[in-house]
Amino acid sequence: MQFTSFHALISSLIFLCYWLIIVATTLRIVFKRRPTTYVIAWMLVIYILPLVGVILYFALGEAHLGQQRVKRAQKMRPTITKFINKLSVFQDIFTDKVSQVSKPIFQLCKHQTGLDGIKGNHIELLSNTDAIFDRLIADINQATSNIEMVFYIWNKGGRADEVEEALIQASKRGVTCRLMLDSAGSRNFIRSNASKKMRDAGITVIEVLKVNLFRFMFRRLDLRQHRKVAIIDNYISYTGSMNIVDPRFFKQNKHVGEWVDVMVRMSGPVTTLMGAIYTSDWELETGDYLALPQITDFAEQPEEKKHIMQLIASGPGYTENMIHQVLLTAIYAAQEQIIFTTPYLVPSDDILHAVCTAAQRGVEVIIIVPKKNDSLMVKWASRAFFSELLEGGVKLYQFNDNLLHTKSVLIDKQLSLVGTVNLDMRSLWLNFEITTVIDDAEFARSLAILLQTYLNNSDIVNIEEWEKRPIWQHVVERLFYFFAPLL
Template sequence: MTTFYAVMSWLLVFGYWLLIAGVTLRILMKRRTVPSAMAWLLVIYILPLVGIIAYLLFGELHLGKRRAERAQEMWPSTVSWLGELRSCTKIFATQISPVSEPLFQLCEHRHGVPAVRGNQLQLMTSFDDTIKSLIRDIELAENSIEMVFYIWQAGGQVDNVSEALMAAARRGVRCRIMLDSAGSMHFFRTPYPGLMRKAGIEVVEALKVNVLRVFLRRMDLRQHRKIVLIDNDIAYTGSMNMVDPRFFKQGSGVGQWIDLMARIQGPVATILGIIYACDWEVETGKRLLPEPPNYTMLPFEDEAGHTVQVIASGPGFPEEIIHQALLTSVYSARKQLIMTTPYFVPSDDLLHAICTAALRGVDVNIIVPKKNDSIMVGWASRSFFSELLEAGVKIHQFEGGLLHTKSVLVDGQLSLVGTVNLDIRSLWLNFEVTVVVDDEAFGQDLGCVQDDYIARSTILDPAEWAKRPMWQRVIERLFYFFSPLL
């Protein structure tokens, strides 16, 4: 009996170390950044069982077998659709500004679609104005309405959008809504999904959270896009979830969320439509590609027709495209770079690019919320401030609520607006979308919005920052250690 227990003990010990060795080897064999690999190894060695479970849950990009197969199967038809689109030569831009050209070249080579011209864009900074405009477009819709959001929360003016959608479906407009399971968890517990389906709306719970399948698909891989498509001609995208800020997270102590949306009309809506179609097929298995535009003349001529690219990321889309786009944008800056983000946990490469821009004389401004709804991200963000300040970067802490806008403006000409946070999750994990605009007039509009954010912010003084207490520095370094995992 004693021999039996001794053998079992040795087998358990051997299995335990074999498991650690196996996970270690897997981490080393995966192509990832050195800081990320080191962070995972240290977590596993300090807290072996917890670390191994955490790595199996969150350490690798698992889309799930069925979705991965669909993502692979959809590409032949998508490539064929893009080939048809390229035959519509009238919609593609022939002239790109020097500051935008490197990024547009990257997007064209990686996504296979050149920049699209003949679009009209309108920035919307007010939730009320955005909702009124959206409801008006829904009421005028004739053929289709398609939406994808990370968070949809019933209450306030969001219920007016729901009612408008159900009315549209009842009059024969095809309506499809895709909502992230984790972000919209509370919504799926309300009567609204049932009421919408009864009215004829297809409502899909994307990347459904399932405790029984936690080791088969990465649970923190989320559908983070925010897109509205109407009649394959009008689109909305930006940072706004479908929530009324007056009723959303009021107990978090950060104030109302401040967002930015772009209303887009023109050929680029079709590009956003193919992204939506790909997401829909990955989630449901149903293939519903949009009709390529057939313009005999552009809806908006050059003086009003913004040149636009769309960058989509996530499993099934070009790897690291968002990260590469941000790096290209930062390195293209010659005069000024303004970035807004609620969550600032950059990669080493992106941090180096931002600091290098400031060191070569670019006026670099980063606007972040003073109070953050994520304690870990808030402290991790602060760990980067010293290096940024030493390089000459101006850090503005927004005090008018949780600044949720994700935007980049380069030299007043190149604008990026979308769903991408400057953190590891957005750069390499989630389904994200960014609209890239090459237009000085649009850049001026975005600059005015960012100037308003700066006016409502407090600039961080390097001398005062250097005097912060030691306990704050310790906490910052602690969360910096986890930054590759956030």
């Protein structure tokens, strides 16, 4: 009888502890004040998968950097503030004279970073894989002092091997080469002989945000370094959607065709700001101080209205929700037309409502997504948004043949946003990302021509035909919709 009572007591205590854990985790999610869909999705996971859901939440639900990185981020802030104050002294590279549609974004950037628009830059939109590799390799071959790179994916094969060889030769002639690669995205390359060969040549290769089960107790496991950046001699820089991969040798087993990307090549004062972002990432990851770029001389005299820019960096340790705020501001500022390209369409509720509202107030809103996608979950989750977008007056296009990986926004044929950000929750709230904000009609024309080629190779989604899809597709879409905030 005593044994039965003891067993009942232990069972009751276990049950009580279980519910206390569930309640405590639920309250933690609610008090984080995240979007409603995010809260509902995680609560479903926790209540459908008891204990397992709690473990998943603490591993994947919060964008915590880990104690070490938080301390490093706090330590860096005074240095970055001092750098920005020093940079702002050079008034001839800054301007607040921007176009009407761009003004709200640049005002937001000024409030968040303390810097006006940066003028006097020279920018080139590169949309052909070979052209991107040609320009990047040529710049590496001409480097005289330093090369810094950070990429989500580095994949061996084809022209990516030429970049590797160019870096090795640069290092041998005395150029300092530093390379940060995301642990998950570049896992195979980091452990390859090619990576060892680069290290042996004197190139510093850092594995960023290392992935293993032990580390989830100290930081979020799926936090990713998603930036794609190259900086040469502190003057030329690149960013955009392309990793160091030759699409002819990358994920061919996924049967989605070749990845279609763009990069922006920049020379001028904006690269100084890019260098500061890289320096912050380096210290955040390694704990080592890397000298900030010099602010003294620019190779060319700044021009009054040439390529006015800002860089928006996001991720833990940076201004929270900055890219999300910029996207919303751009959407609400649009008066005539918005064109998005994104490989992964899982927008926040705020962005979903903003684009539908824009369409309903007479703005032509076009979203181009790939017909084939390398992520099954994202493919079905994104389709759950199609009906609401179409009913809201948004024009949806599906890109044929290859996987459209370009991440861009074009507003009123004047304001361009090009970078690494997807229209999904991971890019908007979690990953380390970077976006260029470009206020320039000439650059916008180049981007508009490229986007038109995408549209020419795309099929429009007709709302009547879309609503006739089989009922099982509705069910699958709604199922994955609940997990959209987690993707």
